[in-house]
Amino acid sequence: MPPLFNSRSIRSEIEQNAGLFDGQIEWSTEGIEIFNKGQVKIGSLGDLVVIRPEELVLIHGLQECSIQVIDNKGTIFIESFKGREHVYLKCSERTTFVKLFSSLILWQGLKSRGILNKTIKKSHCPTLNTESNLLVASCKIFGLLPKGKNVETVQGPDITLFQTDPNERWFTAMVVLKSNGRFQLINESDGQLLYSIDVKKLTSDEVRELHNSIFESSNYLFLGIIKQLRTENISNNFFSHDEIFTISNELPKVKRIILEFPYRIDVDDWFVALKSFTMGEYVGIDNTNLxxxxxxxxxxxxxxxxxxxxxxxxxxxxxxxxxxxxxxxxxxxxxxxxxxxxxxxxxxxxxxxxxxxxxxxxxxxxxxxxxxxxxxxxxxxxxxxxxxxxxxxxxxxxxxxxxxxxxxxxxxxxxxxLPAENFNNIEQMILNLDFSQLLNYVISKNNQQDLERTSVILLDIFQSLQRENDWFSALLDFEIGKVFSSSISINHSHRNGNNLYNSLFRSNSLLTKSLEVYNLRVGQEYLEKVVGEFIIDVITKDSQTEIDPMRISESDESKKSQIIDANYKTLSKYIEIAWDKIYKTSNDLPEQIKQQLKSLRNKIELFTTDTTITLNCVTGFIFLRFFCPVLLNPKLFFLTKAHQTGNNKRTLTLISKVLLTFANRSSFGAKEPYLIRFNKEFIEKHQSELLDYLDKVTMKKLDFTAKRLKLSSSLERSDILLTSKDSLKELPTLPFLIDKYLRIDQLVDMVSNERLNPEILDEFGTQNFDEKIIVNGNDSVEELYKIGSLEFEKLILDQENNSNKTDEDFEFGSEKFIKVLLKTNESEEIFNYINANSSLKDLITEADKLSAKKARLTAKLSTSETVNEIYDLDEYIKKILNNTVIDPQKNIFKISELSTSHRDLKPLCNDSTYNLLKFKFSNDEGIQSSTSTYAFNNRSNESLSKKEHKSPTKRIQRMIRSASLNTITSFTRSNTVTNLSSQLNSNNESTIDKGKKNLDRLEENLEVKKTKLGRWLHRNK
Structure with a gap:
């Protein structure tokens, strides 16, 4: 008899054939009108091929394919992932169809080619039931106003990110982040809960910093649902339909909020804390080696x-x-x-x-x-x-x-x-390395075009490791050493002094690029409050300040002179205000910048006793690379909304020119005669103040100037007490939100001799079909298996564990690896010594190892998944049957989770699902007229014949448990167990005819009949 078409038969076929198929069926790539008949196969890689007599590939890889049942004659439409290939298949026999169907749904559940097709969402933090407070703050919020809560609205910037709801307004509230991931909004007037948001239901990309260009400030966070992003993720099974648009239990209509904080450090703290509860995005096959x-x-x-x-x-x-x-x-x-x-x-x-x-x-x-x-x-x-x-x-x-x-x-x-734990060794090596060795190697290996990128990578690493002072010291030593390499002292060499100044600050180098980034990072808030407010005042007034006679079009010399005098007074006033703000906030200048100024001055003084050279280098640091660039291009530093043009641009240029000349303690000459007046009236006038200022900011003297600014650096910072320190590792570091392991990974690429082969990687699954990526067994790609790769690790470990083979993946170069390699009880001390005495060679070797491991994993993820890679086939089959569904249009696809909203979707794990597919095959004649014989199969019939003395009720119960729901519908409304049993076993033709009529009638309302039969069985237990 033909096999059953239910979950049990599907499971049996998958277990027996493991996705392989070989059968005579009809196929067509043009439509359902004309079919070709041939031998169709599905191989171990998931390719669907037909033999005629040569092999023709119909679909290259059935992984993540689309499946639709076209009719009740066994016709299936299959489309490859991303829709590049499609085919119609028709089976004339039920046996063949069950085998084909089982194979298709198995391959459909596997991931296709391309690294980015294997995306996985994983929560950063473990879920807790406790509700302790992690962070508490008062801030301004744009969001949905709950009714009846007496919330007072406030003014805020216009929302141009999205179409707003009429009930969305700006208001103030206390915000509390709980240790279980709940974000609560508390009414400040009465302490009542307005509503809460479950941050665990958000992805990492749904907690976002709002760019300065949106609200002209960096103090805003977005928190909420991004509809299009979630729609993209449905296809990757990251969300079920129930959870896609619901993040608040108290107020389900809440979709998003915008938070405005008073200080930038609040934004950083809340950004990291909120991110820690979201779902992070990874690529991988399972939860290991993501x-x-x-x-x-x-x-x-x-x-x-x-x-x-x-x-x-x-x-x-x-x-x-x-x-x-x-x-x-x-x-x-x-x-x-x-x-x-x-x-x-x-x-x-x-x-x-x-x-x-x-x-x-x-x-x-x-x-x-x-x-x-x-x-x-x-x-x-x-x-x-x-x-x-x-x-x-x-x-x-x-x-x-x-x-x-x-x-x-x-x-x-x-x-x-790679996961954070992979970088433990190299992180320690970086900390213990002689920075000058690393600097020389990086400079020799990377060209001048990558200067800015290289400087940011290295600065981020050392700043996240809290070693930026040591790094800047190495940079200064390197640049100064280049100038003085041929001379021990420059006491009598003014030329070398100029060379030093030009080398340090007028040319682009790792030092200057690093300083630019660092100064802006730590001094942004200071610049906004000191220089920013001044620039806004200049722009608002838009005054005439041109004093160059060649730029003034007035032909009357007398009037031109009057214009110049008036403009000079305005310009002079602006310059006085700018210097006054800088000078009187010397004690507000960030300590990190002062520390670098102090280090610079001390190092220069080791080479020269010429105060002019020393102070010029210091002023070059603070004015040429900090104050003046901001004045010249405030838009670049987020101090203005737009680039400046016309009068304002010229005014800011003249102010910068005078301040820079003043800082260099030089004067204007014949080259710019219209500025000579400033020599006496500004430069000489404030010379003593400049020297006093330089002594204070380089910590040569104590600064007793009263602090004038309320900067966030002066505030006490809250500790974020997350449940797991490991959860913080992959999140941005505080302060400044540096992605430490991204930067270390980029450093690994920078110094490693191993490189990811672009021919091996297939990010989007777009390589040509004949470009095979093989990374398993003896056919592995040669580039992947060099020293430092996992294959080398396994070679060592296999020798150590010859008698007890293990798949445990040791880190090459890790403490555990070294202990195995050394085979000594003193390996603990030796390991500590190795870390404490890391050389550049050790660092490069470790970088090679990490690069090779990453190459192996990315190459593996570039390929399609195969059945051979499934670790637990039984568990996988169970998952496939539970998560694969059929919709009313007979599309068959995989979802992440079946919920109450999926009323039209029927999972393959339920035998009732197969009633949607009412096939009629040529070899099915007599099946309906002998339903009991087909449905209960040989094992059930044998069981009945041996146990006829058992009660009819138990016998029917046993039959129902093993029968498909198609068979259940053939049961009649008999009032007694005897009549029901006799109908099931009768060979009388009239009884069979009656059964057919009952089948037609009962199919009209299957669920009702099923329920009544269930109640009858329950009463007769």
């Missing part, structure tokens, strides 16, 4: 040209992710059919997000609005970007079909980061 993915894009928007628009139109560009703007340029006026922006954004893309959009908009004023007109857009696909700089003019798609384009520079970087 890789964290970092995908960053640096986007420079330079200009938009060929516009069909009037001059003077107010234009800006938005960068949108998931149909929402997260970055935007300043609003500029178009001129000669072009608009110039010159703005740069660093964008982090989740692994599941494949693109971002550049949107050109027209504003009605110099303020953004949600209703601003969209002129066009350009879609940028991450997959289309290469590792080289993308320097192109991209067409703007618009309804009027213009030739407008946007000129962009785009660079991208993808990093696959």
């Amino acid at each position: 890789l964290r993915v970092s995908r960053t894009v640096n986007l420079n928007i330079l200009e938009v040209s060929e516009l069909s628009i009037d001059d003077g139109s107010k234009l800006y560009v938005e960068v949108q992710l998931w149909h929402q703007p997260w970055y935007r340029t300043a609003i500029v006026e178009s001129l000669e059919r072009a608009s110039f922006f010159r703005e740069s954004f660093d964008i982090d893309l989740p692994a599941t997000t494949s693109s971002f959009t550049i949107v050109l908009k027209k504003a009605n004023s110099f303020n953004y609005s949600i209703s601003d007109q969209v002129l066009g857009y350009s879609l940028i696909r991450y997959e289309d970007l290469t590792n080289k700089l993308f320097d192109e003019r991209i067409p703007i798609n618009s309804s009027n079909k213009t030739n407008a384009n946007v000129y962009v520079l785009i660079s991208k970087a993808t990093n696959y980061i």
Whole structure:
């Protein structure tokens, strides 16, 4: 008899054939009208092929394929992942269909080619039932107002990120983060709970810093559902339909909130604490050896040209992710059919997000609005970007079909980061290494073009390890050493003094680039409160300050002289104000900057007793690389909304020029005669103040100046007491939100001799089908298995554990590995000694090991999953049957979790599901007329014949447990057990006819009949 088509038969076929299939069936790639018949096979790699007589591949890899049952004649439509290939298959026999169906659903549950197709969500923190307070703060919130809670609204910036709900407003509240991941909003007036948000239901990308361009401040956080992002993740089974849009139990309509904090350190603390409860994004096959993915894009928007628009139109560009703007340029006026922006954004893309959009908009004023007109857009696909700089003019798609384009520079970087514990050894080696060795090696290996990237990577590492002072000391020694390598002293060499100044501050080096980043990072808040307020005042007044006669168009010399005098007074006033603010806040200058100034001065004084050279180097540090760049380009430092032009730009340039000359303790000469007046009236006047200021900021003398600014660095910082310290490792470090292990991974790539082979990696599953990536067994790719790879680790460990083979994955170079290798009881002390005396060679060896391990894992993840890789087939089959469902259109697909909202979806683990597929095969004649014989199979019939003396009730119960629901529907409404039993076993033709009629009637309401029969059985136990 043909086999049953139910969960038991599916399980049996999978266990027996493990996804393999070989049978004579019909196939078609053109449609269901014309079929070809042939021998179709599914092999161990999941390829669907037909033999005729040569082998023709119908689908390259059935992993994550789409399946739909077309009709009741055994026809199935199969489409490959991403829809590149499709085929129709038709089985004429039930036996063949069951085998094919079982094989298909097994392969459908496996992941396809491409690293990014194997994304997994995993929570950072373990879930606790306790509700202790982790963080508490008072802040301003934009969100849904609960009814009847007496919440007072406040003023706040306009929301242009999304369409707002009428009940969403700005209000103040106490916010509390609980240790169980609940984020509570408490009414400040009465202490009542307004509502809470379950942060554990959010992904890491749904807790976001809002870029400065959105609200002209960096003190905002977004927290909530990003609909499009979740829609993308449904296909990856990260969310069930029940949980996709619900994050608050008290107020289900709550979808998102925006938090405004008074200080930047609050943003950092809350950002990390909230992220610790979210679901992180990884790639991997299971929860072991997961890789964290970092995908960053640096986007420079330079200009938009060929516009069909009037001059003077107010234009800006938005960068949108998931149909929402997260970055935007300043609003500029178009001129000669072009608009110039010159703005740069660093964008982090989740692994599941494949693109971002550049949107050109027209504003009605110099303020953004949600209703601003969209002129066009350009879609940028991450997959289309290469590792080289993308320097192109991209067409703007618009309804009027213009030739407008946007000129962009785009660079991208993808990093696959090993779990944090893999970096323990190299982290200790970095701490114990002679920094000068590392510096010399990095400089020799990396070219000048990567200077800025290299400086940021190294600075981030040492700052996250709290060794930035030592790193800057090594940088200073290196730069000073280059100048004085041929001379012990420069007491009589003014030329060497100039060389030192020019080398340290006028040329680009790791030192200068690192200082620029560091100064902005630690001094941003200081600059905002000192220089920023001054710049805003200058811009607001927009005064005339030009004093160069060549730039003033007035022909009347007398009037020109009057204009110059008036402008000089205005400019002089501005310069006095700027210096006064700097001088009187010497005690507010961040301690980290003072420490670097002190170190610089001390090191210069070791080489020279010339005070002029020493002070010039110090002023070059503080003015040339800190104050003056901010004055010249305040937009770059987030101090203004737009780039400055016209009078304001000229005013800020003149102020910078005078302050820099003053700081260098020089004077204006014949080259710029119009500025000579400042020599006496400003430079000489404040010379003693400058020397006093330099002594204070280099800690040569105590600074008793009263503090004038309330900076966040003066506030007590809350400790974030998370349940697990390990959960913090992969989160950004505090302060400054540095991704430490991303930076160490980039350093590994920088110093390692091992490199990821781009021909091996397949991130998106887009390589040609004939490009096979083999990483198992004897056919492994040669590039993957060098010293430092896991194969080398296993070789050593196999020799040690010859009698007891193990799959335990030791870290090469780890403490456990070394102890095994040394085979000594004193290995603990030896290991500590090795770490404490790490050399550059040790660091490179460790980097090679990490690179090789990452190469092995990424190459493995580039390939499709196969049945041979399933660790526990029984458990996997159970998971497949539970999570694979059939919808009313007979589509068969996998979901993460079946819930009450899936009423139309039937799981394959329930035998009732198979009633949706009412097949009629050519060899099924007589099955319905002998239902009991087919349904109960040989084992059931044998059991009945041997146990006829048992009670009819128990016998029927046993039959029902082993029978399919198709058989249950053939039971009649007999009032007694005897009549029911006799009908099931009768060979009388009239009884069979009656059974057929009953079958037709009962199929109209299967669930009712099933329920009544169940109640009858319960009564007759």
